[in-house]
Amino acid sequence: MVSTARTRVTLKDIAAHAGVSRSTVSLVMQESELVAGATRKRVQEAAVALGYVYNRGAATLRSSRTATVGVVVHDIANPFFGALMAGIDETLQAADYIPFLASSGDSLDRQARFLARMREHRVDALLLCPAEETPASSIEAIADWGMPCIEVMRHVGQSPLGDYVGADLRAGVINAVRHLVTQGHRRITLLAGIADHSADRERLAGYRHAMHEAGLDELASVDRGPLTRCAGRERALALLRGDTAPTALICHNDLVALGALLALSHLGLHAGRDCAVIGVDDIEEAALAEPALSSIATHPRAIGRNAAELAIQRIAHPEGERQRIVLEAPLVIRASSRISSAVTQEST
Amino acid sequence: MVSTARTRVTLKDIAAHAGVSRSTVSLVMQESELVAGATRKRVQEAAVALGYVYNRGAATLRSSRTATVGVVVHDIANPFFGALMAGIDETLQAADYIPFLASSGDSLDRQARFLARMREHRVDALLLCPAEETPASSIEAIADWGMPCIEVMRHVGQSPLGDYVGADLRAGVINAVRHLVTQGHRRITLLAGIADHSADRERLAGYRHAMHEAGLDELASVDRGPLTRCAGRERALALLRGDTAPTALICHNDLVALGALLALSHLGLHAGRDCAVIGVDDIEEAALAEPALSSIATHPRAIGRNAAELAIQRIAHPEGERQRIVLEAPLVIRASSRISSAVTQEST
DNA sequence: CGACACTTTTGGATCGATCCAAAAACGGGG
DNA sequence: CCCCGTTTTTGGATCGATCCAAAAGTGTCG
Known part of the structure; x- marks a missing residue:
């Protein structure tokens, strides 16, 4: 309707x-309290009347606040990160605030x-799920730039350098092993990833701890491989056909676990009765799989919320004490890890 | 190491x-060709030596190009949009270019x-999957702001106002109906969404066209309801228990179709033999479902790439002719829609 | 050697906001 | 009516780049 390319409205015009x-x-x-009410009103009306558009770029130049946040994930196509991003x-x-998003593809x-x-x-x-093999120096560099950085889900080095938000995978895996042990399982295999990053190490630590606790050190076995659904199927097939086939599988994530379920049904086995399967993440699909998949729930959406909140807080208080938020990752028990899979009730 | 908060390096220092x-x-x-090679080199070295960081905000203020693009989707947690975003x-x-991302939640x-x-x-x-009920005036307003806008997947109004990138769902659904008809199906139900937006209308148009073409107008039946996996299961159950149960279901998306598969197995029916099921999107999970799900492949990643390319092109030529890119949405036939589900080969 | 074309380089103005120190307006008491 | 402490408002300087018209440098040729 309007579209006459008249010169832009600026503060001066208002x-x-x-x-x-x-x-x-x-x-x-800037919504400052210094301005008298009547004046404020008059100015706001003038702004509306003239069709003013705030120029954040110009403001940034002077004030150096941008109202933007950067987010890096490995693969935005992965539903887990979709939920995190949500x-x-x-x-x-x-x-x-408005997020810039990039997928690093590790x-x-x-x-x-x-x-x-x-x-x-x-x-x-910055909200950063560091790519595999990110050196600690990168995180330090970011801090040197004066840019607050929250590590999410993974952290570089043995323990997080600065702010961190993640899930307690160690405890989650410990619970999973205990659950399996009480069901009588002894040959429990961990299907891990190939890369060596913190989230992987945590799972492994939980696994070793719980296997030791149960006196099963000798039977502990870790299988390393790719983490897709297809790979999960193949890896599970290979393990189950081996001479010392496990009776329970704890999988790095739900995709791998769902692949393992396919392997079982391919072999004519019944998940839960013949071999227990537990995943990690509790994605929507888990509850609806056949049989329903037990999973360690990492609640990506909640992690995302917490990470964003921490970022906002850190912007306000750059020198505040660093935080390490580790959300519980409860085990959700479903049919895929229950011998008697009569009723499919979920635990909280 | 450094971190002495010395004053920032600017072009003047270099x-x-x-x-x-x-x-x-x-x-x-600006990588201009005007500068002599030797000078360029000297400047670049000085920039590195001083640890210069380009200040895009300052550049923007003057030149009004930001090297950023805005992306709006309905729900970034939906794997389809995850892939699109990728x-x-x-x-x-x-x-x-760097994307700003927001999820409108419709x-x-x-x-x-x-x-x-x-x-x-x-x-x-701007790359925009318009929220339901977005009025055409909104799109016009954006154009009035002088901001190029590419509509993705959905468009407002009967036909896109400006640039558009989407999938040919109409043809996809027509193919699906034809495929079902040649398998002998006559009672083919379309499981649609509730909202009335272009992507929904296209499916419906394809369905009606193909049913008419097959002389099945009277048997055409459209079921409207929510589009989650659970809803798909419930809706399919209701339909299959009805007195005029369909023998084939074309579902609005794969989530609904996967829900329908659950319904079939719950009723002890065999998808493909007892009732055919076809989804839309061909998400990764479709090929791995049991039985494998036939689906109309919308290739979200390719759509995303095309949309971004078109945006870049439109930035360079704001007044260029508007484009309407409609990608093919081929039917991928798998076991869930084949009477003889002996071999699971995929068509291209 | 000077005119001419062409390539490189330059200083000042400019984009549109914020910051800051100081001026103006206000209000109440003496 | 003036003084003084508060509350509001203000002009100029500033952030760090780009744009532009003009100046400086280079080379060629008659």
Whole structure:
């Protein structure tokens, strides 16, 4: 309708229209308490009347706050990260921040390029699921740039350097092993990933701890391989056909576990009765699989929310004490790990 | 290591260090051809030596290009949009653009707020899967702002107003019906969504067209309801228990179709033999379901790539002719829609 | 050697907000 | 009516790049 490419409306125009100075208008835009009520109202009306659009770029130049946050995940196509991102987005929107998103594909190079861009764009904070093999020096570098960084789900080094939000996978796996042991299982195999990152180490630590606790050290066995659904199927097939076939599988994530379920039904075995299967993440699909899949629930959405909240807090208090938020990862027991799979009730 | 909060390095510092003017340094940063090779090299070295970080905000203020793009989807937790986003991200990264992301949750209000933010941030273009009931005026308003906007997957109004990238769902559904008809099916029900948006209308149009073509107008039946996996199960159960139970179901998306498969196995029926099921999207899970699910493949990643490419092109040529890219949505036939489900081969 | 075309470089103005120190307006008491 | 402490408002400087028209440098040729 309008679309006459007239020159853009600026604070100066509003000032003229409302009969005040640029500075006053600026204060109104910043919702400052300094401005008298009547003046504020007049300015706001002028802004609406002229169709003013706040120019965040110009504001940033002077004030160096951008109201943006950078988010890096490995693979946004993975439903887990989709849910994580949903939690982040939800929380940021409520606080009027906007996320930049990039998928690193676990490539250090792509991650580095994106981080450089984020620096140029001067994001107020960074939410980072570090790519595999990210060196600690990268995280330190980000801190040196003066950019708050929250590590999410994974952290580099043995323990997080700065702020961290993740799930208690160690405890989750311990619970899983205990649950299996009370069901009489002894040959319990962990289907892990290939890469060596913190989230992987935590699972392993929980597994070793619980197997030791149950006096099953000698029977502990860790299978390493890729983490897709197909790979899960193949890996499970190979294990189950071996001469010392396990009676229970704890899988790195639900995709692998769902693959394992396929392997079992392919072999004519009944998950839960013939071989127990437990996954990690408790994605939506888990509850609806046949049989329903037991899983260690990592609640990605909640993790996302917490991470975003922590970021907002860190922006406000850059020097505040570093936080390490570890959310519980409860075991959700379903038919795939119960000998008597009569009723499919879920535990909380 | 460094972290002494010394004043930031600017073009002026580089200019002094390299013995040239600010303007020359600026030209080098813009990779302009005007600068002599030797000078360029000297400037670049000075930039590295001083640890310069390009300030995109300052550049934007003057040049009004931000190297950012806004992306709105309904629900980033939905794997379909995860894959779409992956394609977008991939293409944008290659062209050195960075995406802002927001999930509208199909809420007009949240969508509007995000669009306002995008305007303040002066994104170079917008990729928009419009929320349900988005009025055409919103799209026109965006155009009036001088912001290129690509509608993705859905479009408002009867036909897209401007640039559009989507899948040919109409043809996909027509193929699905034809395939079912040649298998002898006559009672073919379409499980649609509740909302009335373009992607829904296209499916319906294809369905009606193909049913008419097969002389099955009277048997055409459309079931409307929610689009989750659980809802799919319930809806399929209700239909199959009815007195005129369909022998084939075409589902709005794969989640609904997978729910329908659950319903069949719950009733002791065999998908493919007793009742055919076809989904839409061909998500990863479809091929691995039991039995494998036939699906109309919408290739979200490819759509994302195309949309991002079109956005980049539109930024370069704002007044170029509007494009309507409709990608083929081929029917992938698997066991769930074959009477003789002996071999599970896939068609292309 | 000077005119001319072409390549490189340059300084000043500019984009549109925020910051800050100081000025103006206000209000109540003496 | 003036003084003084508060509350509001203000102008100029500033953030760090780009744009532009003009100046400086280079090379060629008659």
